[in-house]
Amino acid sequence: MSPLTVVWVANRETALNDTSGVLKLTDQGLVLLVNGTSNSTVWSSTLSSKAENPVAQLVVSGNLVVKDGHNGEHFLWQSFDFLGDTLLPGTKIGWDPVTGLERTMTSSKSADDPGHGDFIFRIDPRGYPQAVLTNGTAIMVRVGPWNGLMFSGATIYLRYSKLLPSDYDFIEKELICKLQPLHTYSFIRSVVTPWGGVQLLHWSRQTSSWETLLSLPEGECDKYSHCGANSFCRVTPAPICTCLEGFVPKYPRKWKDLYWSDGCVRITPLSCSKDGFKKHSGLVLPDTSSSWHNKTMNLQECEDLCRKNCSCTAYSNMDVRRGGSGCLLWFHDLIDMRQGGQDLYIRLPMSEPDDESNKKKLVGMIAGSILFFMSMMFGLVLCLWRKKLEEPEIFWWKQRAHKREKDDMDLPMFDLSTIVYATNYFSSDNKLGEGGFGSVYKGALENGTEIAVKRLSIDSEQGLDEFKNEVQLIAKLQHRNLVKLLGCCIQQKEKLLIYELMPNRSLDTFIFDDSRRKLLDWAKRFQIIGGTARGLVYLHQDSRLRVIHRDLKTSNILLDKDMNAKISDFGLARTFAGDQTEARTKRVMGTYGYISPEYAVRGSFSTKSDVFAFGVIVLEIVSGRKNREFCVPHQSLNLLGHVSDTK
Structure with a gap:
């Protein structure tokens, strides 16, 4: 080749500044580089065993070897065991489990200085061995473990796999590299560059130069842990870092500012x-x-x-x-x-x-229905089933968002990572309570706003209906005695409602607690009763929609910092048309002890149903006793029955 290419340097750290250098082979089999002027040894090989008739030879692979003249196949020393910045075909890289020798490639300081640079290409033996490029001890690029075909991280290598047949053997903790060119007259080499990269080069006879086949890092995604933990990097589309499903950014603000190195955490x-x-x-x-x-x-x-x-x-x-x-x-x-x-x-x-397993069951059900039903009937059912299955929740949300825009409503959509961070990853320490449809957590947004997050249970089908119903209703209702909905979130199968935080939580935590009920004097109790009544009048008469709450109870009456009552939880609420006064349902829902008799027996509900529940709440506020748990010796009456009987 012209110009000649240096692939190995013995005295990397000690340069000879003149032409007096002498290469010697001793009787013991040591290769020496001697300064001819001072007769001092500049560099020396090592020797693992005594040689009787040592011979030094530069073999065709580029390997400088010392072998015993009586056993030409056994190398006493070889330069391939002490790599520089270049890897040639046939070279081993990694750990030798027998001798404990580690073969690594080390970059040069610069193009003109072959001294040891900062970057090392090696096989990391921890866990399942993998090829890495390090700067000192810090990993810069991870080329990955061997997957049977290639180093899994060098995906660009697939473009040239036909040009460069490879054979890598993983033996214990040693990775033997036998990279061979397609043609015997071709030349290839791998180099660790002074600027911190790994290149695979081949000699082009057409251009008489080394051309790059592979270069790492090729882009941002090749940089080690560029996106942090529990995320993956992709070139397109932007942004390049994405959390895995079930994970959210650890620090949402940094993530939005394109600082991804902190990674993601589990929801x-x-x-x-x-x-x-x-x-x-x-x-x-x-x-x-x-x-x-x-x-x-x-x-x-x-x-x-x-x-x-x-x-x-x-x-x-x-x-x-x-x-x-x-x-x-x-x-x-x-x-x-x-x-x-x-x-x-x-x-x-x-x-x-x-x-x-559910997918397999679903396939079985479909197969069974083919045998059971006529083809026309099955086609109709399948069509309806697919239509329902293919209608994603986000489509419903877009419909609701479009309708709210028509109604001049503005309900913000929160990012899941923001809510997870605000609630300290839904920490149990932040849990305010738990109901049939999920849990409620307190939190604080980055601007300091305190919030209460209602997290719908993923496993609850009824909870999904509740979520939709609550969003549709509460977005249209504005009253000082109704809890304020700040926004919602539908992301990664999570369905969250974000409310203003009520510092004093719910009414039941006061009136049914022996110590806390003492904090409610009669003036405060009357204030709470009046506030609840005003909220109820708004729902029944003054709002744009006539709303029947259907689940009015003390735990759904929240108290702000001034002990003002605010009605919450509209998951079971229903709306009436302007002239409608009553409706029926086959499915009675609500909380026993607050359900009116006509609703419990006939499924008939109206504004009177809420008034009945309000009456129960008033009695519980006054007495400090729960309707269903009220008990008088020798009687089987609840609180309502006892009040009625004492008249």
Whole structure:
């Protein structure tokens, strides 16, 4: 070649400043570089065993070797064990489990100075070994573990896989690289650059120059953990960093400002026995330095093992060839994922992952219906079923948003990460209460506004109806004695309602508590009764819609900092037309003890139903006793019966 290319330098740190250098081979088999002027040794090889008739040879691969003249196949020393910044075909890189020798590539200080630079390309032996480029001890680029075909992180390599057949063997903790060019007269090499990159080059006879086949990092996503934990990086569309399903940004404000390195955290904690797995396709597997691996297990055995270990967060195949084999398990946060070509199964709470068993049951039901029904009838049912299935919740939301725009209503949509951060990831310490449709958490937005977040239970079908109903109604209702809805959130299967925070929580926490009820003098109790009544009159008479609450009770009367009453929870509420006074339902819903007799017996409800519940609340406020739990010796009457009987 012209010009000649330097691929190995013995005395990287000690330069010879003149032409007096002498290369010697001693009787013991040591290769020496000597300063001819001072006769001092500039560099020396090492020797693992005594040589009787040592011979030094530069072999065709570019390997400088010392061998015993009586055993020409056994190398006493070789330059391939002490790499510089260049990797040639046939070179080993990694750990030798027998000798303990680690073979690494180290960058030069500059193009003109072959001294040891800052960047090292090596095989990280921790967990399942993987190729990494480090700056000191910090990982800069993770080329990934070997997946049977390639280093999984070097996805660009697929473009040239036909030009560069490869053969890598993983033996214990040693990775043997046998990279061979397609033609014997071709030349290839890999280089760690002084500026912190890894390049794969081949010699072009047409241009008489080295041309780059592969260069890492190629983009932002190639930088190690660019998006932080539990997220993945993709080139398009922007933004390039995205949290995995079931996760939200750890610091939403930084995330919005495109600072992603803090990564993402779980929305819902894992519960071990009730967890499932979500399949993610087309990924570069996460950092394997803390992983566990087994070559002989299949994917099902891998899943079973991960499911039994509560600390296991994800699993995947080791080898992608022939349908996949081997098992990889992760036990902590998932680091440094980006677009690639492998499947990863991530542990999530059972309500979040795809339920494969339900899918199989669904297929069975469809198959059974084909045998059971006439083809025309089945086609009609299938058409309606698909229409319902394909109507996503977001479509409903857009319809409601469009309708609110027509009505000049403005209900803000909150980002899930904002709410998760505001409630300290739905911490149990922030939980205000829990009902049939989910839990309520207190929190604070970044501007200091205190909020109460109603988190609808993901498993509750009835809760979804409640959510829609509450949004439709409360967005149109504005009154000082109704709780104010600040906004909502529909994201990642979460359905959240964000209200103003009521510092004194609900009425029942006062009147049914022996110590706290003393804080309510008669003036405050009368104030609460009056406020509840004004809110009820607004719902029944003064609002644009005549609203029947249907679940009025002390726990749904919230108290602000001045102990003003505010009616909340409109999940069961119904609206009446202008001339409508009564309606019926086959499904009686509400809270026993507050349900009117005609509603409980006949399913008939009207404004009188709410007035009945209001009367129960008044009696409970006055007496400090619960209607259903009221008990007098030798009587079987509740509070209402007792009051009626004492007249």
